[in-house]
Amino acid sequence: MSTVRDETMALLRALGMTTIFGNPGSTELPMFRDFPADFRYVMGLQESVVLGMADGYAQGSGRAALVNLHSSAGTGHALGNLFTAWKNQTPLVVTAGQQARSILPYEPFLYAERASEFPRPFVKWSCEPARGEDVPAAIHRAWAVAMEPPCGPTFVSIPIDDWERPATPCPPRTIHTHRLPAPEAIAACAADLAAARAPAIVVGAGAARDGAWEEIIALAQHHQARVWVAPMSARCAFPENHPLFAGFLTAGREAIVRQLAGHDMVLALGGPMHLYHVEGHGPHIADDTKVWMIGDNHVHAAWAPVGSAIVAQVDRAVAMLLNHPAPIRPAPPPRALPAALSDGGMRDAHVLRLLAALRTPDSIIVEEAPSSRGAMHDHLPIIAPDTFYTTASGGLGHGLPAAVGMALARPDAKVIAVLGDGSAMYAIQGLHAAAQWGANISFLIIKNGRYEALHNFGRQFGMQQVVGTHFPELDFVHLATGHGVAARRASDLARLEEALRWSLATPGPTLVEAVVD
Numbered sequence: 001m002s003t004v005r006d007e008t009m010a011l012l013r014a015l016g017m018t019t020i021f022g023n024p025g026s027t028e029l030p031m032f033r034d035f036p037a038d039f040r041y042v043m044g045l046q047e048s049v050v051l052g053m054a055d056g057y058a059q060g061s062g063r064a065a066l067v068n069l070h071s072s073a074g075t076g077h078a079l080g081n082l083f084t085a086w087k088n089q090t091p092l093v094v095t096a097g098q099q100a101r102s103i104l105p106y107e108p109f110l111y112a113e114r115a116s117e118f119p120r121p122f123v124k125w126s127c128e129p130a131r132g133e134d135v136p137a138a139i140h141r142a143w144a145v146a147m148e149p150p151c152g153p154t155f156v157s158i159p160i161d162d163w164e165r166p167a168t169p170c171p172p173r174t175i176h177t178h179r180l181p182a183p184e185a186i187a188a189c190a191a192d193l194a195a196a197r198a199p200a201i202v203v204g205a206g207a208a209r210d211g212a213w214e215e216i217i218a219l220a221q222h223h224q225a226r227v228w229v230a231p232m233s234a235r236c237a238f239p240e241n242h243p244l245f246a247g248f249l250t251a252g253r254e255a256i257v258r259q260l261a262g263h264d265m266v267l268a269l270g271g272p273m274h275l276y277h278v279e280g281h282g283p284h285i286a287d288d289t290k291v292w293m294i295g296d297n298h299v300h301a302a303w304a305p306v307g308s309a310i311v312a313q314v315d316r317a318v319a320m321l322l323n324h325p326a327p328i329r330p331a332p333p334p335r336a337l338p339a340a341l342s343d344g345g346m347r348d349a350h351v352l353r354l355l356a357a358l359r360t361p362d363s364i365i366v367e368e369a370p371s372s373r374g375a376m377h378d379h380l381p382i383i384a385p386d387t388f389y390t391t392a393s394g395g396l397g398h399g400l401p402a403a404v405g406m407a408l409a410r411p412d413a414k415v416i417a418v419l420g421d422g423s424a425m426y427a428i429q430g431l432h433a434a435a436q437w438g439a440n441i442s443f444l445i446i447k448n449g450r451y452e453a454l455h456n457f458g459r460q461f462g463m464q465q466v467v468g469t470h471f472p473e474l475d476f477v478h479l480a481t482g483h484g485v486a487a488r489r490a491s492d493l494a495r496l497e498e499a500l501r502w503s504l505a506t507p508g509p510t511l512v513e514a515v516v517d
Contacts, residue, residue, distance in 0.1 A: 005163040007136045007170055009036055014172045015143055017066045017093070019408065021054040023047050025070030027097025027110060030163040042408065042437065045429035047077035049401040052427060054092055055085045056366065056405025059389060064091035064146045065405070071097050071112040071157075075119060080395050085153045086122040087393035088234055089209065089297065091146040092153035093139060094119070098128065100161040115157035126155035132162030136170035148177045149296035149313070151209075179296060181312035181320060189267070189292045189310065190324035196265030196290070198332065199225040201238075202249065204271020205392060206295040208235035212315040213385035216269060219318050220244045224329040228259070230268065231275040234392035240381035246335050248377050249273070253280025261286060268293040268307075270314045272300045277394075294318075338378035346493055348446050349375040351514045354493065355416070355444065356380045358500050362387060364413050366406055368399025369420040369446050376418070397426030400443070404430050407439035414440055414504065421447040421474055428479055434509040435484030442503040443485070443511040445476045480511040487511035 008031075012018065018039045023046065024032070035041065044050035047069050058065040069075050075096045085092050098104075099111035112118065116126040125145040129138045135158055142154035193199055201220055207213075216238055220227050227238045231251035238245060249256055253276055260266055266273065266289060273293065274284055284305040285291055291307025293300070294317045301309035310317060341349055352375050361383050367376065367390045382388040389406065391398040403417035424445050434441055449472040480487035487510065488503070490496035496514055503510040 001166040002169070003163065004132055004135045004165045004167045005031060005033065007167040008139060009039070011136050011140055011170050011172060012066065013038070016063055017143070019057065020066045020068055021050050021057070021405070022068035023050050023070065023074060024068060025074060025097060025110065027071055027099055027160040028068055030160055031068065031158070033163070042433060044401065045432050046427070047074045048081045048397050049427050049430045049433070051078040051081035051085065051094075052398045052401030053405035053408075053430065053433060055081060055088060055090045055398065056389070056402030057409045058090045058092055058405070059088065059402075060406040060409030064093055064143055067092055067094045069094060069096045071099070071110055071115070072118065073110070075112070079119065079122065081398055081401075082119060082122045082153060084391050084393040084395050084398045088391070089151045089206070090153065091151040093142045093146055094123070094153055094155045095139070096155070096157050098157045098159040101159045102161070104159075112157060116155065119155045122153065123155045124152045128157035128159075129162070132159065132165035133167045135162050136167060140170055140172060144175050148175070149179060150299070178316070179312045181294070181310045181317045183320070185310045186317060186320045187324070189294070189308070190321050192265055192290050192292065193223055193267065193321070194324065194326055198263050199223050199265040199267065200246070200260060200263040201225050201227045202230050202266060202268040202273045203227060203237035204230035204233050204269065204273070204295065205235035205237070206270030206297065207237035207314045208270065208386065210270060210296065210314040211385075212269065212318055213237060215315050215318040215322070217242065218322055222322060223326045224331050225267075226263070226332050230271045230273055231256070232277070232392065232394070233271060234390050236382040236385065236388035237270060239383045241383050243331070243334055251275050251277035253284060254282060257283060257286060260289065264288055265290045266292075269318065270295045272304060274305050341379070345517050346491065346496065346515070347375070348372040348448070348516050349379050350493060351444070351446055351496065351516060352376050352418070353379040354497060355418070355500060358497070358504060359416060360414065362413065364389070364406060364410065364415045365418055366390070366399055366403040366415060367418045368396065368423040369418050370423070371420060371448075372418075372446055396423045400424055400427045401430035401433070403441050403443070404434045404437070404439050407434070407441045408437060411440065414442065417441055417443045419443065419445050421445055421449065421476070424476065425474065429483075431480055431483035431485050431509070431511070438508045440507055441509045443480070443509065444500075444503075445511065445513045447474070447476065447513050447515045449474075476511060476513040485509045485511050487513065489513040489515065491515040
């Protein structure tokens, strides 16, 4: 008779989940007995790296990825990037080992107490099946819930002795999850758009997840509406070189009101428009401004402080909006361009301007350099769909492994990981997986020798010194070569150009350490 392992592997194959990301312990090894030849196992040298790689792979492929972790300790290590996957709305099925059922009453070594509760609230659904033979069905349900909008991670705890239990087949079922908006709601939104004097569109990560790039361009042109990027958006949903592109909203209440002044109608697509990072006061939007929000996450609709909401897929909703007429409006004035950079010195802005000049527009940027985000907005425009990814949670340690997962999901593309030196150290072990799999990644480390983001916040709080935040001793060339990745260092623009040209032209993983002022 087939075992739980046999039927689980057959189910995973049918679901297209033949790449497994993991860092196993003793309670997970029976899952991999007689590992199928058509599967691949991607090892991460720390569980947060495993979760980050799976996140990047799932976002790059558009399908749920499977993660296998050790019981409590391994799951605990992964929680930071599980939180990021939750905020990214990334579909993941996370499995973790558990000790044998027969010894669970005695609190055995390396067991998980209340295993299904541990990863909450950062999973959509979790369980430890009541019987071993229920494991395939639990994994199937976890996959279905992970893929149902709003997507997100799920969790299944599996006792070590379940894999050898007899089991019956668990064929996958077809589950359609597309959300169509109500025509009357779209008509009301379209009427407000048409009546507006100066409408604006705000795009969030959900618009990119729903593949609404072309539809949003058409809608913006249809209404001559300026397009802003939502605060802290983790994806790109509109070309940043388009004449209607307006810039990036700041994650602060007063700033959003100020930036959207003059717009009497705002349509937020694919994510929260009012995402705040600092405390603010006063109104959330000007009194005479109407707000509509369209996205697949009902939670965003529930906590939005103002406006009306439609819970639906962005691409389908925008396509319906395009069927409604728009008045003839003059084109709004283009946004003011950033000030020109001087040629002296080597700041992060110089590094990102040079990268923009040398990279191809279809290369994929995976970014985790928080203190350089403003410079990136000014000097590294994203102009093609599905070419920018970052952490939606703000937690560090996601970008480097996510770039590895992205490269595995999209092997024909060049992935460029733009990382701060502090961010890179959260998950530096991910370089090992990049080397093992020959991932086509250019790692660009912007090295300023400290946690610059904390220094920026310290100045806001009136602090003259932020203790314990300097690390000038780090040597990323040696760290990279120690993991099997070729690397070069540059401390001036001439050497940086040479190093970047080498990295971008070299297949497989390479690293450039850019030492900035």
